[in-house]
Amino acid sequence: MRSHDLAVVGGDGIGPDVTAEALRxxxxxxxxFGFRVTTTPYDLGAERWLRDGVALDEASTEKLRGHDAILLGAVGDPRVPPGILERGLVVxxxxxxxxxxNVRPVRLYxxxxxxxxxLTPERCDLVIVRENTEGLYAGGGSTVHDGTDNATAIQNxxxxxxxxxACVDYAFRLARARRRRLTLCHKTNILVEAGRLWTSxxxxxxxxxxxxxxxxxxxxxxxxxxxxxPERFDVVVTDNLFGDIISDLGATLQGGLGLAASANIDPTGAHPGMFEPVHGSAPDIAGxxxxxxxAAVLSAALCLAHLGEHDAALALEAATASVLAELGDGPDTTDTTTDTTTDTTTGIGARIADHVRDVDPATIGDPAVSLMTAMGRVRTIDQ
Structure with a gap:
């Protein structure tokens, strides 16, 4: 029997709540579909930092490297200064x-x-592939004359x-596995040097x-x-900052951040991928x-697709889409607005799990061009 070993970082706020349903x-x-999943929980997030002053230690990083993939729920807590967990753990x-x-699907179900x-589902099914480790997020910077009228900040x-x-190669492979259209998104007329590198x-x-x-x-x-x-795009490849911005705009198209999944991938296959919803920790509604x-379930579907279980990933996506349709107008945030017991976090998770057992993936579109199928074909790049 095929087996996949997952690390689970529930994180903060609603992270553990939605991750539990994704695992269900x-x-x-x-x-x-006849495979086995084992899970190992990791104590990483706000509570760990508040207790030990550590966002991520080397021992945990080494252990995480040994898993097939990582599921991350969410990070963020008002008791922790901004940037500590976001940069110290996720980045x-x-x-x-x-x-x-970074893979961000934009699909209206x-x-x-x-x-x-x-906007109709037929017009909105694209993928944003974002470079995930460089750009303004990694360049560092400095400030002189801080706190004065002459304060000057430099961000590299x-x-x-x-x-x-590596990012562009993955995007081309993904495009070939889907509809064979790739669009570079940048600002080459102003960011001339970086734009020239990306264009070349x-x-x-x-x-x-x-x-x-x-x-x-x-x-x-x-x-x-x-x-x-949105129908003019299939695979969009872009840098770190632009990808961060336009992928959130894409999430709005598909109904809100509460439906937005993501995958963080080493395209060489040497390290486990990390899969997370992007809606944040929403501590005010935790528990x-x-x-x-x-979004957590759809992120788990991306995880299965990356691990080669594309039939299971398709079923997970189709089951989620079916339940979203049953919810009526569909949620546009992480907060559901109904009061019935079946529309709670666990109720929705149970309904999706029930649909997984017999859903036909073709009910939401052609599986041949689905991101879930494409990711199964694009697991590694040539070295």
Whole structure:
């Protein structure tokens, strides 16, 4: 029997609540498709930092390297200064585990209402591939004359060919496995040096993928095109900062951050991927049963797809979409708005798990071009 060893970092706030439901659904998929999942919990997050003053220690990092994948619930707590957990845990893990690629699906499911007027599921099914370890997030900076009228802040951006190439290569492979269209999103007319590097890497890599159509859109123009004509995009590849911004805009199209999943991947396959919903920890509703676990379940589906269990991943996605449609207008935040017992965190998780056992993935679209199928084909890159 196939077996997958998962590290589980429930984290803070609603993180443990939604992660528990994601694991319930993974177990249902394992039962249906004939594989086994083992899990190891890790004490990482606000409570650990408040108790020990440690966001991430080397011993934990080494143990995490030994797993097949990592499920992360959420981090963030008002008792912890901003940046401590976000940079000290999440970003630190991305760097330590060589997660050069961040995958953010943007898909509007049937029955979910988008705030974008007249947007239909047929028009909204794309993937944003974001470079995950460099750019302004990793360049550092300095401030002089702080606290005076002459305060000057310098923030550096670092872009290297190896990390950019790894990200772009993964994006091309993903595009080839889907609809064979790739769009570079940058600001080459202003960020000339970084833009030249990204453009050259895309052009160089594109020679190896002559069957993939290439395009380019400025980052500011993307913020207009994405809400109005998302159907023009299939795979969008971009840098760290622009990817952070446009992927959240994409989440709005699909119904809100409460439905937004993500994957952090080392495209060489040398380190485990980390899969997390991007809705935040929402500590004010932790333990109340009001957190929608859909994004955590969809992140677990990305995890299974990356591990090669694409049939199970498709079933997990289709089951989640079916339950979202049953919820009526569909949630647009992590907070469900109904009072019935079946619409609690555990109630929604149980319903998704029940659907996993017999759902037909084709009910929400062609599995052949699904991200879940594509990720199963794009597990590693040539060295």
């Amino acid at each position: 659904c993974v177990d249902a998929a394992a039962d249906r 630190a893990l991305r760097v330590a585990l060589r997660h050069a690629v 049937p029955g979910v209402t988008s705030p974008v007027r007249d 951006s670092v872009n290297t060919t190896p990390a950019t190439r 890497v895309v052009a160089e890599t594109g020679h190896r993928f002559p069957d993939v159509e290439q395009g380019y859109v400025h980052a500011d123009a993307m913020c207009q095109h994405l809400p109005l004509t 109340t049963g009001r957190a929608n676990p859909a």
